[in-house]
Amino acid sequence: EVQLVQSGAEVKKPGESLKISCKGSGDNFGSYSIVWVRQMPGKGLEWMGIIHPDDSDTTYSPSFQGQVTFSVDKSISTAFLQWNSLKASDTAIYYCARLWGPYYYGSGSYHRNFPYYYYGVDVWGQGTTVTVSS
Amino acid sequence: EIQLTQSPSFLSASVGERVTITCRASQGILSYLTWYQQKPGKAPKILIYGASTLQSGVPSRFSGSGSGTEFTLTISSLQPEDFATYYCQQLNTYPLTFGGGTQVEIK
Numbered sequence: 458e459v460q461l462v463q464s465g466a467e468v469k470k471p472g473e474s475l476k477i478s479c480k481g482s483g484d485n486f487g488s489y490s491i492v493w494v495r496q497m498p499g500k501g502l503e504w505m506g507i508i509h510p511d512d513s514d515t516t517y518s519p520s521f522q523g524q525v526t527f528s529v530d531k532s533i534s535t536a537f538l539q540w541n542s543l544k545a546s547d548t549a550i551y552y553c554a555r556l557w558g559p560y561y562y563g564s565g566s567y568h569r570n571f572p573y574y575y576y577g578v579d580v581w582g583q584g585t586t587v588t589v590s591s
Numbered sequence: 592e593i594q595l596t597q598s599p600s601f602l603s604a605s606v607g608e609r610v611t612i613t614c615r616a617s618q619g620i621l622s623y624l625t626w627y628q629q630k631p632g633k634a635p636k637i638l639i640y641g642a643s644t645l646q647s648g649v650p651s652r653f654s655g656s657g658s659g660t661e662f663t664l665t666i667s668s669l670q671p672e673d674f675a676t677y678y679c680q681q682l683n684t685y686p687l688t689f690g691g692g693t694q695v696e697i698k
Contacts, residue, residue, distance in 0.1 A: 576641065
């Protein structure tokens with residue numbers, strides 16, 4: 458069974474940096490497609506982007522481009538989401554999740570370049586709550 | 592960026608009722624639409640993908656239909672455990688986008 462376990466809740470001040478983690482288990486982490494999703498307090502889901510752990514190939518949503526950085530350490534099956542300078546508006550729950558479908562999505566995969574070759578998110582982390590307040 | 596508009600944003604229904612939620616896309620997305628259910632304090636759960644394919648383990652009272660720009664999620668007979676917020680997501684084009692959500696509450 459594939460599982461994603463995220464790091465614990467964080468309380469930070471504006472301007473501080475932060476890196477949260479998402480550890481995968483139960484399958485070949487390198488073949489995953491990991492997405493990050495934000496949920497602000499009492500609001501809906503926002504897709505932040507996708508990273509492929511095999512080669513760290515990344516696509517950001519325009520709304521988050523330049524605001525956050527995705528990274529991966531394949532040796533420990535862990536994906537990361539990082540901020541260099543937090544704002545109060547970054548207060549939210551952040552989910553990592555696996556974008557899933559019927560194809561191989563590792564390095565060299567043709568299908569991972571096109572979102573319609575996926576079915577959706579089938580495995581979610583438990584979420585990391587980030588609170589930014591002075 | 593493809594916008595997804597869900598309606599209604601809130602609905603109140605009784606156990607046993609038939610419930611329909613609509614998701615409209617700002618441009619055609621063929622059948623590349625997925626539905627999720629989210630309960631308070633929990634991560635979302637996939638219900639339906641490809642607009643109409645039920646995810647394994649999801650009760651058959653859930654069904655999805657539609658293609659192009661208009662999609663529906665139907666719960667044929669609402670059960671107590673179905674009270675939650677439902678989201679659609681398009682997988683036609685990056686950036687992937689979600690609808691604003693439909694909160695289903697007990698009448």
